[in-house]
Amino acid sequence: MEIGISMFGDLAFNRSTNSFQPAQQRIQEILEEIKLADEVGLDVFGIGEHHRPDFSVSSPEIILAAAAGITKNIKLTSSVTVLSSTDPVRVYQNFSSLDLVSNGRAEITVGRGSFIESFPLFGYNLNDYAGLFTEKLELLLAINKNDTITWKGKYRAPLVEQQVLPRAVDNHLDIWIAVGGTPESVVRAARLGLPLIVAIIGGMPRQFQPFFQLYKDEYLKAGHDPEKMQLATHSHGLIGDQAQETSDRYFPHYADQMNRIGKDRGWAPYSKAQFEGGREKEGALFVGDTAQVTDKILYHQELFGLTRFLLHVDVGAPSHKDLMRTIELLGTKVKPEVDKALRK
Template structure:
């Protein structure tokens, strides 16, 4: 069972002061967070790609590379790379470079992305949303398979027997498919034999169990070894010494961020009752003391089949020192509990 962190490197206004830290400061902070995650024994750190004022990381590969030379073991991934509006050649080159400087610790998490700012920015039409992803994923996987590439599609100039460099340390370079729970994306990941990441940020996580079964069934029918296909989840959460402190610290920035997005997307108002309901044992918020969060992750493993869990923290802007403390607790107290219990449970199966 792998345990790690994902972040969108947010630069939203401070809930209490209204101040907004610079993109530069937040980027330096997230490098410190990656270094700490490595030091406390976490397995994976993911940085999301966004192209708007309230998110600082438009280039996850560069952020991760900045931390690569200061870390030794932790794996470094995008979370996600918005592949539909990116050039797969450049994505591969960036992450192959990251793989080299980290000595084989890079991963790509490819997705459509739930934000659409990158489409007009890079000159793509949203009406081609699905077609762009399918085509570019095909090209990315072709580059991964072969040094020399010949390829033709409808949205990018053709490539005729050209080499793509550098080649990564890992062969193949890991490519995961990120999904919010769309049935077709889950089936596609299975048919391609690619690892799956589910964004579980609402409802009851156990409701994702049928999707995991569907994914594995599609993989098996396509001839892939299901035992070698990991399944990850990413969920919002926060850890403190006691559960009420964790909830009180995490709620204000979460409420602010969720209501900003809610106004953009037509969601209902997010209040404390919504927050508290989501952090119960069957809910999608992993907020509490180490024992509480560990118990929920173990429950997710046993009932959904998740083999990698990524705690998404912060949501909105929180004090850097509090985020660092949550990362420390995840690595030193939550992860050992989870690994021990999962190993014991699997030994009994």
């Protein structure tokens, strides 16, 4: 089972100046964090795409290319690329180039996007939300299989005997599908035989069991090799030396970000009771000490049959020091214990 981290590049908010942390500072911190993740033996690093003032990263492939030069082993993926509002040809070219720079460590994780700022920014109509993703995924998969493409769709100019270059190492990129738990998205990924990552960031994770079972059933029904099935989850968390002290220190950062996003979406204010409930075994948060996080990862692996787990560590912009400690503990304490337990 692979264990890694993901980030969105959240920017810390300074109440005294009423301003966000400079993006340059946060990006430099992210690079230090990726370097450490590689050094402590984590398997995967993912960075997401946003186009808001509270996030520092709009182009994951640029950050990942910078990371490729300071890491040796860790896989580098988007988390996610909003495929609906970008061009599949350019996505493939960017990530195939990253694959060459990193000697075969690049992956793409694509999703429809839970944030919608990229649609008007790049000239797409939100009314085409579902159709854009379906069509662009089809084109991206075709490009991944063939270096010369003839293709026609509704939302993009046709391609006639066009080469898409450069090609990735071994002429192939792993392309994951990220979903929030809609059955249609799960079925699509399964029938295409694509690896699935489910964002479990609230509620009771056990409720997602039917989605994983649906994926497994449809994957096998479509005739795909069960040995190649890959399933992952992405959940929010932070690890410290003292569980409750870590929770108490992290809550204000987490709540501030939940409330900033919730203001746009009509959510009720985020409470400490919600946060502490999420830390329980049946909750979605991985906030605590190494023993708690280890036990919860193993519980989710048992529930869903995971081959990968990503801890999303920077919601609300905890301090660089706390992120570095989280990464250190995940790599040196949690991952070895998970590996040991799964070998039994």
